[in-house]
Amino acid sequence: MYDSFRPGQVWLDTEGKRIQAHGGSVIYVDGIYYWYGENKEFTDGTNDVWTYGIRFYRSNDLYNWEDLGLVIPPDTEDENSPLNPTNCMLDRPHIIYNERTEKYVCWVKIMHKEGHQDEAVLTADKITGPYTLVNQGIRPLGMSAGDFDLAVAEDGKAYYYFERVHSETICADLNEEYTDVTGFYSAHFPHPHPPYVREATAHLFHKHKHYLLTSGTSGYLPNPSEVAVADSWHGPYMVLGDPHPEDVSHTSFHSQISCIFKVEGTKDLYIAAADRWCPDCMDLDYEFYAKVYDKLFSGTEEEKSRIRQMPEFSRIDDMGRNTSIADYVWLPIRFVEACEEYPQGMVFIDWKDEWRWQDYVGK
Template sequence: MTTRSTIAPGQPWLDTAGNRIHAHGGSIITVDGVHYWYGENKERSTPGSGIWHWGVRCYSSTDLVAWEDRGLIVPPELDDPDSPLHPGQLADRPHIVFNPETRKFVCWIKVMTRGSVQRSTVLTADSILGPYTLVRSWLRPLGMSAGDFDLVVDPHDGKGYYYFERVHSEMICADLTDDFTDVTGYYSTHFPQPQPPFVREAPAHFARDGQHYLLTSGTTGYYPNPSEAAVSPSYHGPFTVLGDLHPSDRSRTSFHSQISSVFKHPGKRDLYIALADRWLPRYLEHGDRAHRAFVEHFAPGRDGDEPMEELAEVDTSLADYVWLPIEFEGRRPVIRWRDEWSPDEYEDA
């Protein structure tokens, strides 16, 4: 087995045991100098299986390149079909933050229903690797249908914030309670849109030079679309839209990927990494035909909920990752394609 020495966006990524990594819709948290990459385990989510997820899997690394499988930190609940953690439930995009007051790791997971309502599940643990205890299930924060989200902890005062897509409507920033397991009721609204695909989803927050950035995508299911950056002087806005994150990508698909989170490397100077999923690797095989169908389907005036011609089989067990460093032109973040790269290229902090 050949051990990878660089990050190769869009190429199959294997762990140190030679198995495909399954940490989709994922994020990285650093604990005591070790990086932990966690996300949706899609190893059994093959077409026709009826399995949406097989828990939350976690990997550890000290260099962001070689990843050791640390197992399921949130296993699936097999015996209760009504549990939000049952493999048939549409649970995805876990986010974990550390609460400096309670000394707990707090995990939120989005759970879609077969209708339009999306809810949240919250778990806590004493260790990043678990075990995690369920503390809230089927939560509707602020009484809203809460979709894709990100959790943020202010590094100065330890206050928590929850960015989420109010499904098919707008983006919400809500203050978290002191224990990070619920919202307080204070919130702000951003980027209102009438319908998909224009509604923004998949928020990924990061802060730099006193500014707050929010990266989002349009709502087009598993099909990729242009990501967008916005900046604000505070968590609650107002946000100024800065435009397409991938201006050199002529396909207008964010290099055929969707960003799930941004990781600020604590040991490198100004290294921000956009972690993205390439949900449909086979989509690239259809080239211009797929892009034309995408543009025609989501043209202004069309109903974004109409069925789209299926141009690629959805097999999330084969999804790949597109990790790329963020560059800055003034205060505007920009992502450019690189066939391979290494965090070692960046200066130590």
Template sequence: MALTHDSFRPGQVWLDTEGERIQAHGGSLFFENNTFYWYGENKEKTTPGSGIWHWGVRAYSSTDLYNWKNLGLIIPPVLDDESSPLHPAQKMDRPHILFNEATGKYVCWLKVMGAGSHDTQRSTVLSSDSLLGPYEIVHAGLEPLGMSAGDFDLVVDPDTKKAYYYFEKVHTDLICADLTDDYTDVTGTFSGHFPQPGPPFTREAPAHFARGGVHYLITSGSTGYFPNFSEVASAPDYHGPWTTLGDAHPTDPSGTSFRSQISCIFKHPHKQDLYIAMADRWLPQLPNDMPNVFDSVAAMAQGAPRPEMTPEQAASMGAIMAAGMGENTAIADYVWLPIRFDGEHPIILWRDEWSLDEFEDSSDIITSSVAESAR
């Protein structure tokens, strides 16, 4: 039965037009032929004890951003080869797709942590003649610039069509690397930013967007699936220099980005100055009053004792950890919120409910086959 939504309800269970949970985590939006496409990690089988990290990349389509039709798996899991980067146990994350106007190809990058330790993370690159696939692997086991590459974002300059790859050099800093003309590899030109001694300080989950000639990156700390505070930085160029502006969620007293992690910033092609922060609430079962994980780990890393918990907090946290809830992302939810601007400072405020009608229509509506912000 088709469901009709006419607003966004951050943190609420979001069902597709067939009444099933939307499974497009760590994902992005793509705008093509006046249709929105939402794609991401399919976590429907990622339950405690399953040994399944993902079940491919799933896509959905919509004309209004509220109601989403399930289009199925555009990159299915590979089940008969445990060494394949697409095997469900190989821990594939955060698909990002670019359209290359010169080659006519859709290029998808994946982060693959492997079945064992997460200390070495690699990239897999695929290409297709269609956004919805089928995709063929171009590179597997890629260590760009000889580095272990974690969470990432891809961006294409709307004027030059040059592409850039922002990735976490695992447990150290954030790298901006130029992509080759076909978007399937790095050129060797890169810059490093936000150096840190290691988790939880390391900045991961970069989400890039540009507004009025200013570039922005919103990142999170490194605390696994447990939420922490976001941090926004601005720069005059893709390669910086970057100036840290502070928490993008300044009204959240918990310091957990409203218990979510941003994966993408999408500029609405039909609305004036509307940027939408797409985030995953990976662990909706966490208690609202749980201690801030980042603060606890950061304090201990600097020699402070572990913060005290109330008996209730300790019991709740212990039950979650014992049950293996850290991997129960099959029930993860989404937190989509509009970005407001205080001058040039992006701010994300909580809304129980909001709609596109609150924003003025753009005077320069994008109707081309691929939107400027497509990714």
């Protein structure tokens, strides 16, 4: 039994197995927390399995998680299914509840072995499923969509924040069923190429402000996060900087944020839940590899060829092959009100070797 969070340490479920809920999120339903994400138990580098379904866990205290199994199992029979674990690579499941239709709606990013990627949508009557595939092959707004987050306003309107691959961040309105986009959107944070393009967007609404926490695009190599703020869903967003002020490695404490959620029963405690995709690669120098990524996308063909022959490049190529041992970094968010030093306020994430959410009750 756990009674605290221990960021970066191996986290086991109530049966003593590694928790496999990567790139996912936490949702609170009827007094219970549910944590779901990519099941990486077979992604050990010895096969072609990227994700083997979506695994679900539940907890009453956020520390101890019971494995509920594969809430969205892989489709091993239909080779053309977006849930096929051999031909498709499933990423970043996010679930929201539609009060009007009384459906839980799950979006997933699908990367195809042929090189293109799109989205698929599933719905269920209960948070625990079963989930039915209702839309697939979505190229939102005719764009190639990468990592994303979903968010619902108080009036029931839903929004979809995604990385327009290797380009910019898009905020798109969802339709009334939350199963597709409407066509209305706004664009933010344009960059010429990785590693500067923003991905893995996590939306946070706090005291009438909208915050977007994003990661740079450098594969499984961790990089500096960035926080931006706006007064409305579509912005415009103002970049505030890196929320990890103590992190001298400039790697977001060697992790990538997948979601932000509020702890029930607390006044203002939000947790940034992140994945430490490669625990064995914490010695890598981000500044060096950022320059490598830059040249891979902006350099001449001669420069790109020379980079691919570098011994250091093989470490980039190997990263992510074994994510079955990926760990988690859950840390509390600290808000700074607008002041002379931070005219727009600021969001910070401080390192803690061990912490308890109960210490924040009433704060």
